[in-house]
Amino acid sequence: MIALGAPLAIASSQGDYAVEPFGDVASLAVAVASLRDPFVIADERVWKRYADAFAPFASAPRYVLAATEAEKTLAGVERALLALQAAGGDKRTTVVAIGGGITQDVATLAAHLWYRGVPYVYVPTTLLAMADSCIGAKCAVNLGAFKNQLGTFASPQRVLLCERFADTLADDDVRSGYGEIVKLAIVESAAAFAAVRDDVTAGGFRGPALAAHVRMSLETKRRIIELDEHERDVRRILNYGHTFGHALEAVTNNAVPHGIAVAWGLDVANFVAWRRGLLARAVYDEVHAFVAERFAFRSAGAYDAASLISAMRRDKKASAGSVALILAHALGDVRVVPAPLDAQLRPADAAALRLVGLQGSEVPLNLTTTNAPHETSPHTASLAGNG
Ligand SMILES: NC(=O)c1ccc[n+]([C@@H]2O[C@H](COP(=O)([O-])OP(=O)(O)OC[C@H]3O[C@@H](n4cnc5c(N)ncnc54)[C@H](O)[C@@H]3O)[C@@H](O)[C@H]2O)c1
Numbered sequence: 001m002i003a004l005g006a007p008l009a010i011a012s013s014q015g016d017y018a019v020e021p022f023g024d025v026a027s028l029a030v031a032v033a034s035l036r037d038p039f040v041i042a043d044e045r046v047w048k049r050y051a052d053a054f055a056p057f058a059s060a061p062r063y064v065l066a067a068t069e070a071e072k073t074l075a076g077v078e079r080a081l082l083a084l085q086a087a088g089g090d091k092r093t094t095v096v097a098i099g100g101g102i103t104q105d106v107a108t109l110a111a112h113l114w115y116r117g118v119p120y121v122y123v124p125t126t127l128l129a130m131a132d133s134c135i136g137a138k139c140a141v142n143l144g145a146f147k148n149q150l151g152t153f154a155s156p157q158r159v160l161l162c163e164r165f166a167d168t169l170a171d172d173d174v175r176s177g178y179g180e181i182v183k184l185a186i187v188e189s190a191a192a193f194a195a196v197r198d199d200v201t202a203g204g205f206r207g208p209a210l211a212a213h214v215r216m217s218l219e220t221k222r223r224i225i226e227l228d229e230h231e232r233d234v235r236r237i238l239n240y241g242h243t244f245g246h247a248l249e250a251v252t253n254n255a256v257p258h259g260i261a262v263a264w265g266l267d268v269a270n271f272v273a274w275r276r277g278l279l280a281r282a283v284y285d286e287v288h289a290f291v292a293e294r295f296a297f298r299s300a301g302a303y304d305a306a307s308l309i310s311a312m313r314r315d316k317k318a319s320a321g322s323v324a325l326i327l328a329h330a331l332g333d334v335r336v337v338p339a340p341l342d343a344q345l346r347p348a349d350a351a352a353l354r355l356v357g358l359q360g361s362e363v364p365l366n367l368t369t370t371n372a373p374h375e376t377s378p379h380t381a382s383l384a385g386n387g
Helices: 025-033 044-049 074-086 101-116 127-133 163-168 171-188 190-203 210-227 234-239 242-251 258-275 281-294 305-314 347-355
Strands: 008-010 017-021 038-043 062-065 094-099 120-124 138-143 146-153 158-161 322-330 333-340
Touching (some): 038 101, 074 101, 127 163, 127 210, 171 190, 171 210, 171 234, 171 258, 171 281, 190 210, 190 281, 234 322, 234 333, 242 258, 258 281
Parallel strands (some): 094 120
Antiparallel strands (some): 008 017, 138 146, 322 333
């Protein structure tokens, strides 16, 4: 496997930090054991699976959680904080989050609130977290029926990364991580997308290029978050695939893993971009062929376009009747296209969603149509070139 390489320094207004690669879990565990006053918040599956490797810090106080969306709530954060309180934590505590995005979100918010903020160190154990969420300082928890509605920006002090954790992930969780990797590759360039597609085609999702893909993803994301840490401008392009993806997650009650929903969502976004005359048909076809082959999923029920559109209206990114749709104009050229929701999801676009065919069985991801492209939206606002 290609190594992750040198540490990756990230500039942040809250203090710079680095992603520090480790070749094996055992040496990472030694680094955790040397942290000052650690309080561990860990995914229970990871904690059990890696109990032997985590022996160097087994005596540290800890809170172990189930990685479910129900746990990613204020109540879940409170449970973690009560455990920290019971363990005698104070201002000197270092919170150590070990797990995927759910554990990261709960632990980050807990660390941010405890004594108005103590340092936290993050050990990402899912591919999605390694390649994407471990940098950027975002955290969010769910409120009522709404996902990720409460949150803040809080940078980690360090990110300790070992890609060997991916060895024990379920296949769908590896594919989910690749959904975000594909998103970042398209944001980066045609060459980056081709490299990921070709490597995966040759070696599968667990092939030898996985670490190189993690590195590429982190470097792309770093470039964007260092320009716009607080997502006021160009960082919004990292939500490419998410408006549709979040809607799919909502209507399937999170049965579709996040990154797989993002892969599906960026394919739908590309379809919409092509229909509007913003993206060349050949590019849509190129990405679609890969996504359709590698990111198909099963859904338990049948969902129609109306429920997806209604979920999109409820998305937290929709405000005052408009939602920022992020559309690729070419590989390496992804832009924010703000428009009134109704104008944006015109009947033809809604037809695209219907074509997705959420039939309750294998989802064909068949968006192909022979209809002519739409006119270009007059509301197009380009952020390309900033990234
Ligand atoms: N804060 C951010 O910037 C950000 C970004 C993207 C997504 N998210 C959030 O992250 C969540 C999804 O996170 P995720 O996909 O990283 O995973 P997750 O935390 O949902 O975990 C997925 C599954 O993998 C298991 N697992 C984790 N590591 C493992 C390992 N090494 N071996 C075996 N099993 C392991 C978990 O127990 C769980 O069953 C969503 O709630 C999403 O909203 C946050």
